[in-house]
Amino acid sequence: MIRKRSLVRRPLVRRSAAVVASGAAALVLAACGGDGDGDGSAGHGGHSDATASASSSASASAPQGQHNAADVAFAKGMIPHHRQAVEMADLAPGRARSAEVKELAADIKKAQGPEIRTLSGWLTSWGEEVPAEGAMDHSMHGMDGMMTAEEMTELENASGKAFDTAFMEMMIKHHEGAVEMAQTEQADGAHGPAAKMAGEIITSQSAEIEQMHKLLGKD
Incomplete structure (x- = not known):
């Protein structure tokens, strides 16, 4: 009986480890996909849009005071x-x-x-x-x-x-x-x-x- 319990528990441990590994891999892939897609990803594009918006806002408020x-x-x-x-x-x-x-x-x-x-x-x-x-x-x-x-x-x-x-x-x-x-x-x-x-x-x-x-x- 003791031997059988040991055999039954090992597959469960291996299966749990596989699920964890699979989940971690999915997270890594998702992160890489979000970072690497510079052409159209929402994350990267959102940052550019925010920067552009800030620049636009700054230039809109500057004209009267700025000079060169x-x-x-x-x-x-x-x-x-x-x-x-x-x-x-x-x-x-x-x-x-x-x-x-x-x-x-x-x-x-x-x-x-x-x-x-x-x-x-x-x-x-x-x-x-x-x-x-x-x-x-x-x-x-x-x-x-x-x-x-x-x-x-x-x-x-x-x-x-x-x-x-x-x-x-x-x-x-x-x-x-x-x-x-x-x-x-x-x-x-x-x-x-x-x-x-x-x-x-x-x-x-x-x-x-x-x-x-x-x-x-x-x-």
Whole structure:
């Protein structure tokens, strides 16, 4: 009897072990299948979807605050550019003969003065240095339509019709440079308000370029 019990129990032990082993193998296969199926598994795909969702959410909340190197370059370049335009416009009241040139100069000053303050505020909020006033205004001459010191002196020494002509010819070149800078900002920048300002600069200064060409054509 004792021998028979021993024989009966052995198959049961072997069968239980086989069931456990089979179950473990099934678990391993299931785990491998879940990990390995990178193309369409719910587990892996779910992780990607969650990551994509998080990225999408982050980018959706970022636009107003984010900026990049193109935005910084736009602000740092446009500040001295606008300062020089205002400096040129300040010469008109006492030197220009044409009422239209005087009005144009006043419009330029009225538009670009506030933009300088806005651009400076962006740079400060981004932890960037605002371009210093003074000599730096002329340090960019030859680039983006900036006037040289000699050209500015020529304008300061002109009056009457000669001033009107020189002012408009120089300002056309100056505006064309600003439009190019604004187009670069629109193409490469990330800061929404800067792109909006760039669009306004393109629209207003392109219209002023056209106006000055017409006024020059009257002479």
